[in-house]
Amino acid sequence: MPDAMKINTPLSDSVIRTLKTGENVLISGVVYTARDSAHKRIIETLERGDDLPVNLAGQIIYYAGPSPAKPGRVIGSVGPTTACRMDSFTPVLLEIGLKGMIGKGNRSDDVRRALQEFTAVYFGAIGGAAALMARCVKKAEIAAYEDLGPEAIRRLEVIEFPAVVVNDCYGGDLYEQGRSAYKRV
Amino acid sequence: MRTIETSAISAAVSRLCMDANFYLGEDVLSRLRDCAEKEASPNGRDVLDKIIQNAEIAANDRVPMCQDTGFTVVFAELGQEIHVAGGDFYEAIQEGVRKGYREGYLRPSIVRDPIDRKNTGDNTPAVIHVDIVPGDKLTLTVTPKGGGSENMSEIKMMVPAAGTAGIREFVVGCVQRAGANPCPPVIVGVGIGGTFEKCALIAKKALLRKTGMRHPDPFYAKLEEDLLEDINRLGIGPVGFGGRCTALDVRIEVHPCHIASLPVAVNMQCHAARHKSLTI
Numbered sequence: 476m477p478d479a480m481k482i483n484t485p486l487s488d489s490v491i492r493t494l495k496t497g498e499n500v501l502i503s504g505v506v507y508t509a510r511d512s513a514h515k516r517i518i519e520t521l522e523r524g525d526d527l528p529v530n531l532a533g534q535i536i537y538y539a540g541p542s543p544a545k546p547g548r549v550i551g552s553v554g555p556t557t558a559c560r561m562d563s564f565t566p567v568l569l570e571i572g573l574k575g576m577i578g579k580g581n582r583s584d585d586v587r588r589a590l591q592e593f594t595a596v597y598f599g600a601i602g603g604a605a606a607l608m609a610r611c612v613k614k615a616e617i618a619a620y621e622d623l624g625p626e627a628i629r630r631l632e633v634i635e636f637p638a639v640v641v642n643d644c645y646g647g648d649l650y651e652q653g654r655s656a657y658k659r660v
Numbered sequence: 661m662r663t664i665e666t667s668a669i670s671a672a673v674s675r676l677c678m679d680a681n682f683y684l685g686e687d688v689l690s691r692l693r694d695c696a697e698k699e700a701s702p703n704g705r706d707v708l709d710k711i712i713q714n715a716e717i718a719a720n721d722r723v724p725m726c727q728d729t730g731f732t733v734v735f736a737e738l739g740q741e742i743h744v745a746g747g748d749f750y751e752a753i754q755e756g757v758r759k760g761y762r763e764g765y766l767r768p769s770i771v772r773d774p775i776d777r778k779n780t781g782d783n784t785p786a787v788i789h790v791d792i793v794p795g796d797k798l799t800l801t802v803t804p805k806g807g808g809s810e811n812m813s814e815i816k817m818m819v820p821a822a823g824t825a826g827i828r829e830f831v832v833g834c835v836q837r838a839g840a841n842p843c844p845p846v847i848v849g850v851g852i853g854g855t856f857e858k859c860a861l862i863a864k865k866a867l868l869r870k871t872g873m874r875h876p877d878p879f880y881a882k883l884e885e886d887l888l889e890d891i892n893r894l895g896i897g898p899v900g901f902g903g904r905c906t907a908l909d910v911r912i913e914v915h916p917c918h919i920a921s922l923p924v925a926v927n928m929q930c931h932a933a934r935h936k937s938l939t940i
Contacts, residue, residue: 477702497703512777542727542767551765552718552727557808557841579808579899580841601707602808602843602899603932604714605727624779625727625767637710639703639901650840653902657701658895 479637485533486574488594494640496647500598501635506537506577507618510556512626514564521567528619529628532572538579540625541615542605550615550631554605555579558597562586569593577638581650590642598638599649611636662796663743664940666752669798672938673756676802677732678764680936681724684715687871688847688908688933695845695898695905704903708845711898711931722764726932729766730804732757732786733864741796750788753800758782769807789861801868803935809846809928812838815860818922824883827852827924832890834926835907840900843930847871848891848910851925853917862913863927868935871909884910908933 477499482490484504494500507529509517520527538558542551558578565576566589574595579602582590590597600608614632621627641649689712696708718725734753738744746752761768761783770784771777814834818826831850838846851863874881887910897903908931917923 477706499703540727540767540769542724542729543765545723545765551767552724554727556728557811559841579843581839581900599840599899599901601710601714602840603726603930604710606717606721606723606725607710607714609723610717624781625769626779649902650896650900653701653703653897653900654895655902656895657704657897657902657904659893 484535491594491596491644494596494643496640496643496649498640500638503634506535506631508537508539508629510538510540510626512623513620513628514561518564533574535575537577550609550612552605553608554603555600569595587642590644594644597642599641600638661741663745666746669752670756672800672940673753674760676936677760680802680804680934681729681766682722683719691871691908699903699905701897701903703901704898707898728806730806733803733805734786734788735801736790737793737799739795739797740792753788754784757784757786797939799939801937809842809930812842812928815925818924820922830924831887831926835891836894842928844896845905845908845931847908847929847933849927850912852914854915859923859925862915863925866911866913867929869911875912880912884912
C-alpha cells in the first residue's frame with residue numbers, strides 16, 4: 476500500500492491539523508457506526524434537548540451497516556456506505572464535537588465548510604472491500620438503537636483500518652484533485 | 661409437460677442468493693486484474709488490488725463481498741411446458757430469498773414502506789421478473805442489487821432528434837454526476853428504446869451480460885466501446901480517488917420504441933457485479 480500514517484482515536488485537533496487530503500492512514504481505536512436511520516434519531520434527540528445515547532464529542536463515525544456476523548466472528552462484512560445521505564445531519568454533529576467520519580463519496584459544501592470551522596476530517600474507505608474491512612474489527616457491540624438492526628449504532632474497536640483523507644480541515648477534496656490529475660480531454 | 665415443485669424453486673433461489681454474494685464472477689475478476697495492471701494512479705492501483713483481495717477473502721470464507729447484500733432481483737425464464745406444483749410460484753421465490761439470506765448471514769436491507777422505513781427483517785420482498793419461454797426448463801438468475809449504485813441510475817425520455825450524440829452525452833454525464841458514490845470502477849447498463857418501464861428493465865438486463873461481451877449489432881458494439889473510452893477519460897478512477905479505470909464495461913440493450921420517443925436508461929452497477937444462474 477502507498478505509505479500510510481498510523482493514527483489512534485480519539486483524534487486530537489493537533490493530529491487532525493497534520494492530516495492532508497490524499498494522505499493514507501491506518502486508524503486504530505474506537506469508531507461508532509451510524510447511518511441514515513440512526514442519524515435521524517440522533518438529530519431528533521438533540522432537537523428535543525435530550526441526551527444522546529452515545530457521547531459523540533471527540534469520536535469518529537463510520538457510515539456503515541454490517542451484514543450479520545457468522546457464528547464465532549466479531550462482525551459481518553462492513554464496508555462504507557454513501558456519506559452524502561448524512562450530509563444534512565453532519566454540521567450539527569461537528570458542532571457538538573464529532574471529530575471524524577469514514578464513508579465513501581463526496582460531501583456537500585456545507586459539510587466541507589463545517590470541517591474547517593470545527594477542525595474535523597472526513598476519511599474515505601474502499602467501497603465494497605467489506606470482507607477485508609471486517610478483518611480490521613477486533614470487537615463489536617451494539618451501543619444504541621438495537622431495533623434498527625443493521626442500522627444500529629455499533630461501537631467498533633478497529634486495528635489499522637485503512638482509509639484515505641478525502642476532506643481535510645483546510646478545504647481540500649481528494650475527489651476533485653484525483654479527477655483533475657487523471658482527466659483526459 | 662414437466663412438473664417442478666416449489667420446494668425445488670426455493671432451494672435453488674436460496675443457493676443462488678448465497679453464491680451471488682460470496683463468489684464474484686471470473687469475468688469481472690479478470691477485468692479487474694487487467695485494470696489493476698494498467699492503472700496509472702498509485703492510490704487507484706492499491707484500491708483495485710484490495711478489491712481483488714476482498715473477492716478472494718469472500719470466496720474463501722463464504723462471507724459477503726459487500727455488506728450491502730442488495731435488493732434481491734430475480735429473473736425467471738419459465739418454460740411454457742412446465743407445471744408448477746406445491747404452492748405459489750412467486751411465494752416459492754420469496755421463501756428461497758428468506759432462507760438464503762438467513763443461512764448465508766446476508767444483510768436484511770429492505771424496508772416495508774418507503775416512508776415509515778421499518779426493515780422487513782428478511783430481505784423480502786424480492787423483485788421478480790418472469791419471462792415465459794419455449795421448452796420445459798426453468799432458469800433462475802439472482803442478482804443482488806446494491807443501493808449505492810442503484811441510487812446513481814437515471815432515466816431520460818429524450819427527443820429522437822437528440823440521436824447518438826445525445827445518448828452519449830447523457831450516459832457519460834450520468835457517470836460523471838455519480839462520481840465516487842456508486843463505487844467505481846462501475847459497469848454501466850444502458851437501455852435504449854421501449855416504453856419508460858421497459859427501458860429501465862432492459863438496462864438492468866444488460867448488466868447480466870458477461871464482461872467484455874459486445875452487442876451483436878456492430879453499431880451498438882462500437883457505441884459500447886466509445887462510451888467506455890469516454891467514461892474512462894473522466895479520470896474519476898477506482899472509488900473516485902482519481903485514475904484511468906472508472907468503468908469496467910458498458911453494455912447496451914435496445915428495444916423498439918415509439919415514433920415520438922427516445923427513452924434512455926442507465927442502470928449503474930458497482931464493481932461487485934453479482935449474479936448467478938441455475939437451470940432446473
